[in-house]
Each structure stands twice: as structure tokens, then as C-alpha cells.
Amino acid sequence: MRVTQETDDVNEAIKAERRLMDPAVRASRGLAAALLDPEFVEVGSSGRRYTYDEMAAELADHPGSSADGPRYEPSHITGVVLAPGLVHLTYETRFDGRHARRSSLWRRRDRETGWRMYYHQGTPVPPDLA
Helix, strand or coil, X not given: CHHHHHHHHHHHHHHHHHHHCCHHHHCCHHHHHCCEEEEEEEECCCCCEEEHHHHHHHHHHCCCCCCCCCCCEEEEEEEEEEECCEEEEEXXXXXXXXXXXXXXXXXXXXXXXXXXXXXXXXEECCHHHC
């Protein structure tokens, strides 16, 4: 039973991660904010640090938020349950000619609010390492 629950938790976190890459979700402050933990922090591939309030306010203006623009193309998504209610995902993205390695922590405090991104980091991959 535990393995099934862990698999379900990882799959739910992956599903939520993919939703955050959807331009329609990124363009909607309400939809995006519902997927971010109130204690959210990101270190973007630019090196900039974002808090929940900053990301909720600015995500609609970030790349990947336009229905007719480039989209994030995730690959190699894997996850592991670190503790009950805490999932670590790693994956790679291609976006508008750029390649990045990414890491996210997803936290579920209760079933009502579901999985929310607690931490995210993107690291650019130089072309010679891609």
C-alpha cells in the first residue's frame, strides 16, 4: 500500500508541475497562485530569487505565459517522496532554444489544498553540455 501511495503522490506532483508550465495557468494569477505554497521560494535560471508574492504577481508576465508564444517542453521528469506530504521532482526543460535542469519540492499540508510547489530552482545548461 505504501508504494502505491508514494507513486500516487509523485504522479500528483508531476501533474501539478506540468500545470504550472501550461500558458493558461501561468497567465492566470488565481490558477498559478493556487499551485504555489504560501512559503514558496524560487531561484530562477536567471539567478533571481522569487517569493510567493512576487511570483504570484509576476508569473503572467514571464516567458511561457502566452498562448501563442513558446512553451516549456519538459522531459525526464522523475520524483521521490522525501517524507509524507513532501515530493522532490527533477527534470529538464527546453524553452525557446534554451535548456535547463530543474528541481522542485512539492508539499501537501492537507487534502483540501492539495499539492503546492514549495521550492523551485532552474539551472541553465550550456550548449556544450546539452
